[in-house]
Amino acid sequence: MEIAIKLSQFLLSLSLLIILHELGHFIPAKLFKTRVEKFYLFFDVKYSLLKKKIGETEYGIGWLPLGGYVKISGMIDESMDTEQMALPPQPWEFRSKPAWQRLIIMLGGVTVNFILAFIIYIGMAFFYGDLYLDNSELKDGIAVNSDFGKGLGFKTGDKIISIDGESNLHFHEIPNKILFSKQVIIARNGQEMTLKMPTDLIDKLLDTKKHSFIEWREPFMVGMVSDSSANKEVLKPKDVVRSINGIETKYADQVVDIAQANKGKALKAIVLRDEKEIPVTIKVNSAGKLGVYAASLGVESLEKLGVYKFNKQEYGFFESFPVGIEKGKNQLIGYGKQLKAIFNPSTGAYKGVGGFKAIFDIFPKSWSWEIFWNITALLSIMLGVMNLLPIPALDGGHVMFLLYEMISGRKPSDKFMEYAQMVGFVLLISLLVFANGNDIYKAIFHK
Template sequence: MEIVIKLSQFLLSLSLLIILHELGHFIPAKLFKTRVEKFYLFFDIKYSLLKKKIGETEYGIGWLPLGGYVKISGMIDESMDKEQMALPPQPWEFRSKPAWQRLIIMLGGVTVNFILAFIIYIGMTFAYGDLYLNNSEVKDGVWISNPVVEKIGLKTGDKILAVDGNKIKKFDEINEKILLGKEVTVERAGAEQKIALPVDFIDKLLKGVKISIVELRVPFVVTGTEENSPNKTVVQPKDIITSFNGTSIKYADELFALVKEVKGKTVPAIVKRKDKEVAISLTVNDSAKMGIGYAGRLPYDNLEKLGLYHVSKQDYGFFESFPIGIEKGKNQLVGYGKQLKMIFNPKTGAYKGVGGFAAIFNIFPNTWSWEVFWSITALLSIMLGVMNLLPIPALDGGHVMFLLYEMISGKKPSDKFMENAQMVGFVLLITLLLFANGNDIYKAIVGK
């Protein structure tokens, strides 16, 4: 059932983005009286799952869910319809329209992607408001359990103050800002110090274990025990370990450090169970394991109930949601632009983390949440818009590049040149597609 929920979210999001992107081309084409021969969700190579012709346009659903397209008459695109292009230009064809109209048609798809993302962020702001943890609330610092992050100098208990000189206001901003940053300012033992991030930091993270850069310090809340655990009958789900071997415990990371010191021993401990303190004994095996599962991440409202952090909740009215939602969209757009820049810089090694359809599929959770669904869809819409603007022939950005050249120089590239450019673009796109999905396969094989 979980895989069905995950797949449903993936296909719904993908279909929504494709249809609206192609509508962005379709609507201005119709407004400028340009004939649209096909409008397809997914690719219909050899055959289609569904199709119906209405007027001059065939609408359908293909079998290959790698995208979608509109086939516009008189345009050199993925259809490579050379027979049509060999005939004299007709008034309803794309090639017969003024350059400014062709430019609007080509920019329509990415324009819709960006508008959609901002509309979603505005809607989410109005519907859900903001639930966040102020960075100032993290008074005991963060938890650093990633060996790669420890090696560059960050330590558990550090208070993350700023990245690249920009003050961190919300805890949830930390990981992304560090990932894209060059220098982190921390407070350690009451003193500020700066830690430089290596150029290949992302590459090091990709080679390491899958652990967040920075984690919130949380209590050790028991979720269950392993089948052969010596503590199977000792602890219960929802127990909170508050003392271990005579030492008070506030956070799970403190317990992990103490467990390493008592390998192969049974020591006294105290757990908080239904608002009562219960004395127990915990056994640690020779590998410094107790066989006890714990809740690594807890919802913010749970953490507030435990008295660890004060969580901020901000609701917005309809008109208030507009500037807030637009700001969120702008931040995501700028952030993705920075990520793309790092991917194209070989020194960072970020290109090794590029994923294909499997990576996108895995972003979606196993449980249905409209808030999460719309958040992911908005991000994917921005990604689709930015990627389509890349000046690669066969992408919208490639067509825009040649149209701008035509408008500036007054010279229209020949059909032969455009056909060759389209083929080069296809080769580049196929190479990128193979690389991205090859990365997915490699990660699946090696387990990273």
């Protein structure tokens, strides 16, 4: 059932993005009286799952879910219809239209992608608002539980002051900003320190197989008690450890440290259970463990215990517009940084490039419209940016040649465009193989 829910979200998001992207080409083509022969969701290699011809256009659904397309008459595209191109140009063909009209048709898809993303962010601001934790709320600093985070120089209790000179951060922004940063200023024991981030930071993080290296500190709440634990009859799920041997344990890392320092001992503790403080005697095993699995408290419980105060910001209809536009702009800039890192071999970010499985994996196992729309907006930005790359066979490649034509006054020959399209197609297949090959490699070796 979980797989079905993930797959449903994946296919719905992908279909929505493909159809709207292709509509971005279709609508200006029709406005400029350019014939559109096909409009397909997914590719119809050899045969179609569904198809119906309305007017001059065949609408259909292909069987190969690797994208979609509109086939515009008189255009060198992925169909490589050289027979049509060998005939004299017709008034309804793409190649017969002025360069400015062809440019608008080619930019239509990515324009829709960007507009869609901004509309989604505006809608999310209006319907869901914002829930965030200001970095200033972490008065006792961050939690660093991974060797990767410690290797970068961070320690539990550090306070993040700024990242590349940027302060006033929301906590959820911090890990991602660190990944693309050069230096982070922290406060440790009242002293400010500067941590230099390595160029291959992303590569090192990918090698750890974990993406969480900085977290907020929170109390130790029992999630599950092991059957072999000496505390099986003492501790219960959802118990929150408030103190041990008279020492306040506000955070889970303090409980861990005390347990490690008292291997094999019995300790007096106070736990919060059903909103009542209860004294118990807990036993620490020879490995310095309590024999329980810790769990996260969640936003509501953290606020109830007075650990943090989260900000819930709601927006009116008109207020949602600048907020959504700002979010879209930040996502666009952020993805641009990611793309720059991917094309810089020294960062090792290319190792994290994923294909369809990577996209499938980011959807949750339970249905959430808020998460669905957030992912769809991000994918729309990614699709728009990727299509703008100046690679023949992508929209950006066509735009590049159209701009050359408009500036120089010389139109590239159809034969040149055919060769360029073939080169671009080979590059795209290579990128597709690389991205999905990365998925396969990670599935086998990064379990």
